[in-house]
Amino acid sequence: MTVIPGPFPPVLEVENLCIAYADSSGERRAVHDVSFRINPGEVVALVGESGSGKTTTAQSIIGLLAANGRVERGSIRLNGTDIARWTDRQLDTVRGARISLVPQDPGSSLNPVKTIGSQLGEIFRIHGALRSDEIEARVISLLARVGLSEPALRARQYPHELSGGMRQRVLIAIAIALKPQLIIADEPTSALDVTVQKRILDLIDELRAEYGAAVLLVTHDLGVAADRADRIVVLKGGRIQEQGATGAVLAAPRSPYTRQLLADAPSFTAPLRLAAVRPSIASAPDDIVVVEGLVREFVREGGGSALRAVDDLSFRVRRGTTHAVVGESGSGKTTTIRSIVGFDRPTAGRIAIDGIDVSGLTGEGLRQFRRKVQLVYQNPYGSLDPRQNVLQIVTEPLTNFLGLRRSDREEKARTILARVGLPEEALGRRPLALSGGQRQRVAIARALVLDPQLVVLDEAVSALDVSVQARILDLLDELQSDLGLTYLFVSHDLAVVRQISDTVSVLKDGRLVDGGTVSDVFENPRSDYTRELINAIPGRKRRAAA
Amino acid sequence: MGSMATATAAAVVSEIRVREGRIMSAYLFNRVAQAFFVLWAAFTISFVLLQAMPGDAILIKFQNPDLGLTAQQVAEIRASYAVDSPVPVQYARTIGNFLAGDFGYSVQAGVPVASLLAAHLPATLKLASLGFLLAAVLAGVIAFLSSLAPFAWLRGALQSVPSLFISIPTFWLGIMLIQVFSFRLKLVPVINPGPWQELILPVVTLAVPISAPLAQVLVRNIDEVMTRPFVAVARAKGATRLWVLWRHVAKNALLPTLTIAGVLFGELIAGAVVTETVFGLNGIGGLTERAVGSQDAAVLQAIVVLSALAFVIINLAVDLLYPVLDPRLRTKTGAVA
Numbered sequence: 001m002t003v004i005p006g007p008f009p010p011v012l013e014v015e016n017l018c019i020a021y022a023d024s025s026g027e028r029r030a031v032h033d034v035s036f037r038i039n040p041g042e043v044v045a046l047v048g049e050s051g052s053g054k055t056t057t058a059q060s061i062i063g064l065l066a067a068n069g070r071v072e073r074g075s076i077r078l079n080g081t082d083i084a085r086w087t088d089r090q091l092d093t094v095r096g097a098r099i100s101l102v103p104q105d106p107g108s109s110l111n112p113v114k115t116i117g118s119q120l121g122e123i124f125r126i127h128g129a130l131r132s133d134e135i136e137a138r139v140i141s142l143l144a145r146v147g148l149s150e151p152a153l154r155a156r157q158y159p160h161e162l163s164g165g166m167r168q169r170v171l172i173a174i175a176i177a178l179k180p181q182l183i184i185a186d187e188p189t190s191a192l193d194v195t196v197q198k199r200i201l202d203l204i205d206e207l208r209a210e211y212g213a214a215v216l217l218v219t220h221d222l223g224v225a226a227d228r229a230d231r232i233v234v235l236k237g238g239r240i241q242e243q244g245a246t247g248a249v250l251a252a253p254r255s256p257y258t259r260q261l262l263a264d265a266p267s268f269t270a271p272l273r274l275a276a277v278r279p280s281i282a283s284a285p286d287d288i289v290v291v292e293g294l295v296r297e298f299v300r301e302g303g304g305s306a307l308r309a310v311d312d313l314s315f316r317v318r319r320g321t322t323h324a325v326v327g328e329s330g331s332g333k334t335t336t337i338r339s340i341v342g343f344d345r346p347t348a349g350r351i352a353i354d355g356i357d358v359s360g361l362t363g364e365g366l367r368q369f370r371r372k373v374q375l376v377y378q379n380p381y382g383s384l385d386p387r388q389n390v391l392q393i394v395t396e397p398l399t400n401f402l403g404l405r406r407s408d409r410e411e412k413a414r415t416i417l418a419r420v421g422l423p424e425e426a427l428g429r430r431p432l433a434l435s436g437g438q439r440q441r442v443a444i445a446r447a448l449v450l451d452p453q454l455v456v457l458d459e460a461v462s463a464l465d466v467s468v469q470a471r472i473l474d475l476l477d478e479l480q481s482d483l484g485l486t487y488l489f490v491s492h493d494l495a496v497v498r499q500i501s502d503t504v505s506v507l508k509d510g511r512l513v514d515g516g517t518v519s520d521v522f523e524n525p526r527s528d529y530t531r532e533l534i535n536a537i538p539g540r541k542r543r544a545a546a
Numbered sequence: 547m548g549s550m551a552t553a554t555a556a557a558v559v560s561e562i563r564v565r566e567g568r569i570m571s572a573y574l575f576n577r578v579a580q581a582f583f584v585l586w587a588a589f590t591i592s593f594v595l596l597q598a599m600p601g602d603a604i605l606i607k608f609q610n611p612d613l614g615l616t617a618q619q620v621a622e623i624r625a626s627y628a629v630d631s632p633v634p635v636q637y638a639r640t641i642g643n644f645l646a647g648d649f650g651y652s653v654q655a656g657v658p659v660a661s662l663l664a665a666h667l668p669a670t671l672k673l674a675s676l677g678f679l680l681a682a683v684l685a686g687v688i689a690f691l692s693s694l695a696p697f698a699w700l701r702g703a704l705q706s707v708p709s710l711f712i713s714i715p716t717f718w719l720g721i722m723l724i725q726v727f728s729f730r731l732k733l734v735p736v737i738n739p740g741p742w743q744e745l746i747l748p749v750v751t752l753a754v755p756i757s758a759p760l761a762q763v764l765v766r767n768i769d770e771v772m773t774r775p776f777v778a779v780a781r782a783k784g785a786t787r788l789w790v791l792w793r794h795v796a797k798n799a800l801l802p803t804l805t806i807a808g809v810l811f812g813e814l815i816a817g818a819v820v821t822e823t824v825f826g827l828n829g830i831g832g833l834t835e836r837a838v839g840s841q842d843a844a845v846l847q848a849i850v851v852l853s854a855l856a857f858v859i860i861n862l863a864v865d866l867l868y869p870v871l872d873p874r875l876r877t878k879t880g881a882v883a
Contacts, residue, residue, distance in 0.1 A: 064778055088787065096784035103782075109775040113797050113872055122793075123783045158873040161562065174783065 009080065010037040011181045011214045012061065017074035017084075019056055019065065019238075029072070030056050031238045038182065043208065043215045045229035045246075047222055047261070049465035050436075053238035058184050058218045060084070062099050063091040079181070096123050100175040102185040102204070106167035106192070110159035116143070116170050117155030123177045142173045146203060164329075165196035172203060179211050186218045193328035194492055198536040201228055220465065223267035223495070223539030226250055234258050264470035266495035267539035288454060288486050289317035289340065294349035296335050296510075309335040310346070311510040317503065319453075322480065322487040324497040324518075326533070327507035333490050336507070337456055340488065341373050342366050354453050371401050374447035378459035380439035384431040390417065391427045394445045401450055413449055420445045420475060437468035441475070448479065456488045461496060473500055495537050498522055506530050566876045570869065577865055581858040588854035589847075593640065596843045597633055604653055606840055644851065650844035654836070659848045662833060667852075670829035673821065674814050676745060677752030682807070684753060685760035689799075693768045693791060705765055711758035716817055720751040720824035748825045752817045756810055763806045767799035774798075801872055808864040815853055 019031040031053040038044045048054040059065050061076055063086065076084040083094065103109040110119055121139045124130040130138060136155070143151035146169040159167055168188065175183050185204060189197035205228065208215050219225055225232050226246060233243040234257065241255040253259045294313040297306040310332040317323040327333040338344035340351055342358050351358040353373060361369050377383040384393055394413040398404055404412070417427060420441045431439055440460065447455050457476070461469045477500060479485060491497050497504060497518070504521050506514035506529065513527040525531045608620050615623075624630050643650060649659035685708075692704035724747060728736045734746050771777065772795060780790045822831035830849060837845035869875040 062782055064781055092784045092786055094784070095782050101779065101782035103775055103779055105775055109779045111776045111780070111794050111798070112874055114794070122780075122785070126784050126789065160874045171779065174779070 010039050010077075011042075011079060012038040012216070013075075013077040013080075014057070014061070015075045015077070017057065017060065017076065018072040019053070019060055020070055020072050021066070022068045022070070027070075029238065030069075031060075033074070034235070034238070034240055035074075036233045036240070036243055038214045038216060040181070040214055041208070041212055042231065043205075043217055043229045045217045045219055045225035045232045046235060047219055047225045047232055048235035049220055049467060051237065052235040054218050054220075054235050055186060056238075057235070058186050058216060061182075061216070062095055062101055062184055063088070064095075064101075093127075096180070097127050097129075097178045098180050099182045099184065100178070100180040102168075102171055102175045102183060102188045104187040104190060106164050106171055109171055110167055112159055114158075115155065116157055116159065116162070120155070120170065120174055120177065123174055127178060129178060138177075142177060143170070146170070146173045146176075146207075147199075164192050165200065168192060168196075168200050169203065172200070172207065176207050176211055176213070180213055182214050182216065183208065184216045184218070187220065188217075189224070190220070194494065194536040195328065195532050197224075197538075204228075221267070221538060222250075222261055222265045222466070223537070226539050234261070260467060264466045265539065266466070266469070266473075266493065266499050267537055286319045287316040288319040288354050289315075289323070289488065290350070290352040291315050291336075291340070292350045294336065294339060294351065295347045296332070296339060296344070297347045309510050310339070313349070313505075313507070313510070313512050315505045315512065315515055317454075317486060317488060319486055320480070320484050321502040322489055322500055324489045324491060324501035324504040325507060326491060326494060326497055326504055328492055330509070331507040332510035333507050334458070335510075337458055337488070337490055341375055341456055342369060368401075371450045372453045373456065374450060374452040374454075375456045375458060376440070376443050376447050376460040378462055380436055380443055380463065381431075383443055384439055386431050389428050389430050390422065390434070390442050393431075393442055394449050397446060397450050413445070416445045416449045417442075419479070420448070435468075436464055437472060440464060440468075440472055444472075444475070444479075448483070448485075451483075452485070454486045454488060456490065458490045459492070460489075462491065462493060469496070476500065494533050495539075506533070570876060574866070577862055581862050584858050585851065585854055589641065589644065589851050590637075592847055592850040593637055596846060597636075599841060599843075607653055640847070649848040652837075652842055652845050654840040654842045654845075659844050662845060663830075663848060663852065666828060666830050666833045669827050670818055670822070670831065672745060673748055673752060673827065673829060674818055676749045677756065677817070677821075678811075678814055680749055680753035681757035681760060681810075684757035685764055685803075688757070688761040689764035689768055690791065692765055693772070693795075694787060708758040708761040708765070711754050711761075714754060716751060716755055716820045717824055719754060720747070720821060723747045723751055724825075744825075744827070748821045748827060751824070752814070752821045755817060756813055759806060759810060760803060764799060764803050767802050768795055771795045771798045797871060801868065804864050804867060804871075808861040811857055811860045815856075 014037070015035045017031055017034045018029060020027040020029045022028075034053070034057055036044065046054045046057060056065070056069065060069070060071055063083070065071070071084045074084065075082040078094065078098065083091065086094075110116070117136070117139050120142060121135045124135050124138065125132070139155055140151045143154050148154045148166060148169055154162070154166070154170075159170075162170070172188075175185075183204070188204065189200050192200060201224065204215065207213075217225065217229055229246050231244065232246050232249045234241040234249070234255065236257050241257045242249060242253065249258065250262065253262060292314050294310050295308070296310040297308050299306055313332070313336060315323070325333045325336060335344065339346045340353065340358065342361060346359060349359075353369070356369060356372075358369065388396070391410065391413055394417055395409050398409040398412060402409075414427070418424070422438060422441050422445065426434065426438060431442070434442065443460075461472050464472060473496070476487065480487060487500075489497065489501055501518050503517050504515065505512055506521065506527070508527075508529050514521050514525060514530040521530060522534060525534060604620070604624050608615055608623055621630075640650070647660075649663070651657075652659050652662055655662060688704060688707050692701050695701040695704055724736065727733045727747060734743055768791070777790055777794060780794050785793075818829065819831035819834060821827070822829040823835065830852075833845065834849050836842075837849065
C-alpha cells in the first residue's frame with residue numbers, strides 16, 4: 001500500500017487513464033489521459049455528452065468495461081491500491097462491497113424473473129456478509145430505508161409490478177447494502193419522470209451522508225451536476241476539458257466547451273419567449289386547435305373498471321404559436337396527441353383542427369387531414385426507415401399526397417432539407433450514417449415537406465444531447481416565424497418548455513391541472529403538482545446564485 | 547404509486563393476484579379448446595387424404611393374383627369391411643369409434659389397431675423421451691461451456707459443434723455408432739442386448755441432431771441476455787461469471803428455447819422412424835413404415851391422431867410452463883397498468 005499524505009486520503013484516484021476499444025479496424029482510444037480524484041464523502045460529477053467517454057471511465061473503475069474495451073495506460077487507485085489491471089476474480093471481492101453501481105435504466109436493470117427480495121438479498125449471499133436467516137430482515141429494513149411502502153410485500157413482488165421510481169429505489173438499496181466507500185451513479189435518473197428524478201437524487205444525497213460514501217455522479221445534465229456535486233469534471237471526446245469546485249466551474253468556466261454547455265443547458269437559459277410577446281398572440285383570436293371535453297377510456301383486460309386515460313380535457317392553441325403539453329408518464333399526454341392526429345378515437349369530446357372535426361373523419365378524409373398535421377417523434381433512431389436514404393425519406397410523403405412529378409418532388413425535398421440545415425452531401429446517406437441531431441433534422445424535414453399547418457413534436461428533443469438540442473430548438477423557432485407554423489410540443493422537460501412555448505397545459509392522471517401562458521403558469525402555478533414540477537427542474541442552485 | 551397508502555398496498559397486491567388468476571384460467575381454457583381443435587383438424591385432414599389415395603389396403607391384400615379371388619369376391623370382402631359406403635358415412639363412423647376408443651382393425655396384420663399400438667408404443671416412448679432428455683442435456687452443456695469458455699478459440703470451437711451436429715444424417719450416425727462402439731470397441735453388445743443396453747446407441751443417434759438447434763438457440767439467447775443491464779448490475783454486486791450465468795441468465799435464456807423445444811418434437815417423431823429402422827427396434831416408426839407400404843388406413847389414421855395428440859400435449863405443456871418461468875406472463879395487463 002502506498003502511503004498517501006494529508007488528513008483525508010482520497011477514496012479514488014484516477015491517473016492518466018487511457019482506454020481503448022478494439023473493433024474490426026484495430027484499436028480506437030475512447031478515453032485519453034483522464035485524471036481526477038474523489039475524497040471520502042465527496043460527490044464528483046463526470047459531465048459530458050454522448051461519446052464523451054464518461055460512461056467508459058465509470059465502467060473501468062468498477063471493472064465492467066465491454067469485452068472489447070481495455071485499459072491501455074494509467075492507474076485507478078482505490079484507497080491507494082491500483083485495481084486497473086486486476087483480474088475478474090480479484091475485482092469480485094471489491095465490487096458491491098467497496099464500489100457499487102446505481103445504473104441508468106431501472107426498467108431493465110433488475111432481473112425480470114426474480115423477486116425484488118432475492119435480488120437485494122443476493123448481495124449478502126455473494127459476499128457472505130450475513131447468515132442466511134438474517135438476510136430477510138435486513139432486506140426488508142433496507143427497502144423501508146429507501147422509502148418503499150410495505151417493504152415486506154415489495155420483497156415478494158417482481159420488478160414489473162413496481163414503477164420506475166420504485167425500481168430505482170431498489171437498485172439504490174442494492175448499491176448501499178454493504179456500505180461501500182464509493183457509489184458510481186451512472187445517469188441514475190435520466191430514464192425517470194422529473195418529479196421522481198428529484199426524489200431519487202435527494203435519496204442518494206441523504207444516504208451518502210448517512211453512510212459516508214463518496215459518489216461519482218455520471219450525468220449529461222449540467223443542472224443536475226450543479227445541484228448535487230462538490231466538484232465537476234467536464235469531459236468531451238474522451239478528454240478532460242476542465243475540472244474544479246462546482247461553484248468555480250459554473251461561475252467562471254475556463255474552457256470554451258464548458259461555456260458552450262452552460263449556454264445550451266435549458267435549465268440555465270433564460271426563456272426565449274417571455275420577454276417578447278409576439279404579435280400573433282395579440283392579434284385577433286384564431287384557434288387552430290380546439291379540444292373540448294376530451295375523454296378516452298380503455299377497457300382493462302381481466303375485468304375491472306375502465307381506465308380513464310384522458311378525463312375531460314379542454315384547451316385551445318392559437319395559430320402560429322407553440323403550445324406545450326406537459327406531463328409525466330401515465331398523464332395521458334400521448335393518448336391526447338394520438339387523438340389530435342387522428343390515430344385514436346376519443347370516447348367523448350370534440351377535437352377541431354383548423355375548423356375540421358377530427359372525430360368525424362374516416363377513410364380519404366382522414367388521409368387528407370393528416371397532411372395538415374404532421375408528427376416528429378422522440379426517437380430519431382426508430383422513426384426513420386433504415387433502408388431509405390435521406391432524400392427518399394423526405395420525398396415519400398409527397399408521393400402519397402401531391403400529384404407531383406418525380407423531379408418536382410425531389411426539388412421540393414431538396415429545398416426543405418437545405419432549409420433544416422442538412423448539407424447536400426448527406427442526402428444520399430442512410431439514417432445509420434447520420435448523427436442524432438441530423439436524424440432529427442431529417443424527421444423535421446419530412447414533417448414540413450407537406451406544408452402542414454400544425455406540427456406535433458412528441459418529445460422531439462428529449463433524446464438529444466444538450467448542445468444538439470439547443471441547435472434543434474433554434475431551428476424550430478426559426479421555421480416557426482418563417483413559415484407561420486403552429487407547434488404542439490409534448491414534453492416532460494419543463495426547462496425546455498419554458499424556453500420555447502407560448503402557452504402550456506399541465507396534465508396529471510389524464511386531467512388538466514394547470515394551463516395558460518407560460519409566464520402565468522411558471523410564475524403563479526395554481527396546482528401543487530405544477531409547483532412540484534417547477535421545483536424539480538435541476539440547476540436551481542445556479543439560477544439562485546446568478 | 548410511490549405515495550400509495552400503506553393500508554391499501556396489501557389489498558392492491560392481492561387484487562393483482564386474483565386478476566392474474568382470472569386471466570390464467572381464461573388462458574388455460576382457450577389453450578385446451580385450441581388443442582381439441584388441432585386434434586380434430588389432424589384427424590379430418592388425414593382422413594380426407596387417406597380416402598383420396600387410389601386403392602386401399604383390401605385391394606392390395608386380396609387382389610394378389612396368387613390368391614385367385616374373382617372381382618366379385620373382392621367386392622364382397624370390401625363390403626364386409628364397409629369401405630364401400632359413402633365417405634361422409636365412413637367419416638362419421640370412424641370419428642365416433644375414435645371417440646369411443648376404438649381405432650379399428652388393421653387389414654394387413656389382421657388384429658385390432660389398438661393392440662398393434664400397445665405392442666409398439668412403449669419402445670418408441672422410451673426412445674423418444676430418453677432421446678429428448680439427452681438432447682436437452684447436450685444442448686445445455688454445449689451452451690453453458692461455450693459461454694464460460696475462457697478463450698475465444700475454445701468458445702468458437704464449442705459454438706461450431708451444433709452446426710456439425712445438425713449436418714450429420716441420422717442413418718449415417720446410427721451406422722457409425724454401431725460400427726465404432728459395438729463392432730470395434732465392443733462396448734455395447736449387438737446380439738441380445740439388455741433392455742437398457744439396446745437403447746443406448748439409438749438414443750444417442752436420436753439426440754444428436756435434435757440437440758443441435760436447441761444448443762444454437764440457447765447459445766444465442768445466453769449471448770443476448772448477457773448484454774442486458776441487469777447482468778451488469780449483478781456483476782457490480784460482485785457476482786462471478788458462473789453465478790450470473792446460473793442464477794440470472796439461465797432462466798431468462800430458457801424461455802425462448804422452450805418454444806423451439808415444442809416445435810422440435812416433430813423432428814423427434816421423424817428421427818424415431820429412421821432410428822428404429824437402423825437399429826431394428828420394434829416401435830411406432832417401423833409400424834408406420836409397414837402401414838404406409840400396405841396402405842393400412844386404419845393404422846395410419848391412428849398413428850396420425852396419436853402423433854397429433856403427443857404434439858398438442860407437449861406444446862400445451864410448454865405454453866403452461868411460460869408463466870411459471872416468467873412472472874410477467876402471468877398477467878397481460880402488467881405492461882399497460
